Amino acid sequence: MKRSSVAHLQCSIAQTLELVGEWWTLLVLRNISFGQRRFEAIQADLGIARNVLSDRLSMLVEHGILERVMYQEHPQRFEYRPTAKGRDLMGVLLALMAWGDKWAAPDGKPMLVTHTDCGHETTPTVACSHCGGELQWGHTRVQAGPGLQRSVDVG
């Protein structure tokens, strides 16, 4: 059940979805971010088929998002740890969570997130790196960047 590819789209949203847009991938990363790093624990929590989970973890290792690390020698046991590339997906996970908390959590937030740097409960907000204001729909403009190799209409 290989989905089609969007690698041809010259867009970082498409390129990101090409790597992590597969069905279970972001949920697996979610579990790892909660500290569930072993195959058995992730499998039990998500209820995902073993072969599907195995495929996803291998793909994430292959793309340098996770690394498979031996944490016990006798018997050999492995866990999955995020690389810098994987840890950088925290923002995507938190943006998905914030939207779901607002629009898909009729009984209230299932989980509360504390930002340990400041010690306060937080609502993850996608903000401008220049002014710090929230980046809202209709308040951004896009133009072709250096990585664009053909003329496209983005307007």
Add this chain to the structure above:
Amino acid sequence: MKRSSVAHLQCSIAQTLELVGEWWTLLVLRNISFGQRRFEAIQADLGIARNVLSDRLSMLVEHGILERVMYQEHPQRFEYRPTAKGRDLMGVLLALMAWGDKWAAPDGKPMLVTHTDCGHETTPTVACSHCGGELQWGHTRVQAGPGLQRSVDVG
């Protein structure tokens, strides 16, 4: 080709992916955010099968993320506009873009984003609503919230 559901997971990441985690959905929203609101334009840009696009748009309308609006009477023509719920997905799109710009754009950013409120080019950053600092992997703690209805181990 109906994927399995994660609606049973009491987590806003899972609930969001349940609504927008389907393969083409976020890309369709991306196109609409660029102002491409008509079926034909989206279909041509993404190269997506007509029946798949039609299914995705119907699903997004059904879930209140888009609305289908007649913009011409003779002949009747429709376009898709985001609702408040749909516009709130801008943060998710921009978080995906920022990650792809950093990790999956070897030739440079395909698109540059300007925050029109401040007028500066921006790198979308997922930040703490309290202190404004970036929410990084390992700098957050989660605990059960009011919407959690069973005991789960969140790490």
